[in-house]
Amino acid sequence: MQEIILPNTGAPGELSTQRAAETLPKEETLLPPTDDVKPKRQSRNNNNNRKKARNFNQIHSKPLPLETYPLPAFHPSNPISLLRLCYTFLLHTFYPPSSHILSVDGYPAHFSLSTRSVHVTDPAAVKALWEMGFFGKGSLSRSEPTWLERERELQRQARAGGGKGGFTAAEAVTRQRREERRLFKLERARVEREGIERQRAVERGELGVEEVLQGDEGAGGQSLPTPPPDNLEHESKGDRGEAVDSELLDPLLAQAESMPLLSSASTGPPNNTTLLSPDKAAARVSIHELEQAAPDIKNQEHLQLTLVEAFFLSYALGVLDITVPPPDQTDTQTTKTVPHLPPLDLLNLFAKTSATTKTPPTGPSPLEPPTIAINSHPLHARAVSHAIATAPLLRDPTSTTLKVPFTAAPLTPQPEALVPQPAFTNPNNPFLLSYITYHHFRSLGWVIRPGAKFGVDYLLYNRGPVFSHAEFGVLVIPAYTDTYWSSTAEGRKAREAERGRDWWWLHCANRVQSAVHKTLVLCYVDVPAPLSGDDDSDGGKEWDVKALLSRYKVREFVVKRWLVNRSRD
């Protein structure tokens, strides 16, 4: 931060300090905006209606929830920098600070079997885990845990009765954008319908062609409405969201203001636009709450970490302290919890949880109609046509129907076998495969997040979801090159899933990725043979998690569509 030297134009004391305060860097402090801070800022920037964009560079400056202590820069021309360097170096030598200072014992988290995830409720931990590495997802939000701020914002707007909102969450922006798009589509459909109607009228002879042309020119050409601009920069998004936000919320708030005047039992002023009804309901609820309860809201949201992320934070970084309820207790009783688990037991628990434990059904009951299924997985329609196309026909001359043996594998890759999995000793466990991929990309510096939104396993971000869109979508594919998998019966059974991945599935995934401007990456994880250890009671204690994980190998392939037309030169 540099010193700002201002010319002394007016009153020396107040004006210059006010100007200096105005030109302070426009970053939000790390604390969430509280009510007493907001009005001061707004009064200062009355002419500027623009909401201050959050400085993501500063908020997300640490890529991992650990602290580093770089030595200060050394400028040979400045002797004081040498003194500073020596002082810091000696300080670090005699009183070394710890990298885990942000989380001395680890952020508290607890494992929840019913949701198969790890929950973090401590607000400082939630903030730290999201800001430093983008771990987890808010359970009531889209990605960043913003539920509390959104609720407070609703209340504040209801109380203030209009005016610009300070904090516009991403969900509100999305809602506005979706409404805009919906209105645009309605408008476009209306214009097209009118064009068709006019054409029909011309053909019926009711309307002369000249009148049609006149009508076109008069209306300034019934051109199709232009779609709302597709800006992907977050500052302008914030602006637009803010402006539309106020437009759509003003009639809502006007209605909300008039609400206390009317009786609460009435249906309220007639609502023309259906889009305001969810907001109106929320406003109505919050107003009633205001009248009755104190303004302080209890945060009902927690940060949800997938098992893979939780294991990475706990084992690889050591910043998470996961408490596991004993199996005989339900999640609601938290009286007794198991002390901090060693990583091997944690791996065991997560591996067991990730595998499906469905028992195979005994067969359709006589009352139900028989369904087409293979190994009790319901078949996709495409798989049925595939089966018919590829299977040999059995034509019985006496019957009129064709019999097709269902030998084809189902279309989509099916989950693991239906028998309960043993522990992590089976290296083909889906948790281990996912974790290896996750760890591999994290250790290279990528921010890796679940990719179910786009039909892949993981999405890779360069710095984080707030900075740019993901460039790669990763599919995890197990590979069985070890001779164990081709020689034994269990190995062959495990490889059956390989046949399930066919070319249509790959093309579908590739098309989806190219439509959203991403590149598909196939990450083959080479699964080692199971460890042939003695199966005694404490055999697991001798194994090392690091040794277990180092046995895997990873190889990535990038898939792109090759166009014949475009590669000619």
Add this chain to the structure above:
Amino acid sequence: MADMDEDTIPRSGPPAEDIDLSEETQDFRFLAAVSNEDAKIPKRGEKDFEPHATALQSNTLAASRLAMHNALSFQRAHQPKGYTTATYHPESNKAYALNPKGPLFAKMGHVLSSKDDPLGDDELRGNRLWLLPEEVLYLIERGTLDVRWPADEDDDDQECLPMSLQGAYAMFIGDEESHEGALTFERYSVYSGLKRMGYTVQRAPSWDGPGTPPGPDCYAPLPQQTWQPGLFNISHWWKTLFASQAAGTPEEQSGDQLVQPGLYRSYADIYRRLSLVAWRDPTTAHMLSQQATILADAGLRITYHVWKPGSQTFKKSAPGPPDFRIAVVNGRETSMPSLQQLSSLMDTVPYTPPKEDGQLYQKLRYGYKNVILAVVDQGVVSYLRIADAAFGRERLYERKAKSFNGKRGGRGGGRGGRGRGR
């Protein structure tokens, strides 16, 4: 705003490099408007998604249908100028033509040497151009070639029996197994598609067998030995002085967590301790002199070598390295390739690393080795370019450190040596 990926279903459609106009149906009305003076690409018509019950729409549709019917009902005949006759050779399932003229034959067909020629070394051997089955089929379909059955002894007229199109398909594709050939309908679809686009297509050495073993160009070059100046040692000592001091050496760290609490000077040091998973580095796979020949898996082999249409380097006698390598896959009978298949396929492909100073995403997408898979599904071909990307070589934490150095001035010690810091 948080999470830029939400709602980024782009309205503009797929990116420009992914649009393939040949997949959309053409409107033949616009084809008639193309004349030779202005060689513009004919427009595609507009799409309507549902019938409106207007006379305008049904008239337009009828006009387009009529235009298509007229365009397709054009009778194709052999031109007297470019007329070429070839004779079928049953033993090798090929056809030979005597001194054919035309631009097509500049890149197709082979003149066989005296020991290879099945008809022996007679005076016509130098003029005899032998055409492979797929080339013959393509030329027949195109109308350039007229193939005749070989003359029988009891035929005493000069003109032999012409081969019909059904006959050609039956012999060149249907009868390939008896001649130990490897041309299938899928391979022919790929061949004819590429030829129609103007490419030069030739059979790869692994057309019907393991092919040539991978040579030294399939591996990364061996690292050169360079000598560092003496100053290097001083900077090394300087670096170790200011290095991160964590609890114990990395070898002793085990047990509870990978990253032990300690003093770390930068996030790069933390990331280095996280490296646990082995990944395959294509730059370290070097060819050993006594390495056994790698046989490409029978399911996935390079089928064609393809050169671009305007390639200056292609000559029939010395083709040079191909621009693309294509492996044809039957999409109905096979599933996605396993790692063994892909890795053995990649082993036979030359090593083409991306530029060292390129952009991160371009380098990752280009990959160190690449091959094109042509997946054929009952005649519909889809090309996928598979590249062997090594994400492990592009360490993001080192790139971030490089970009931050400009702003903060960097650490004094880490720069190495006395003298001015940058």
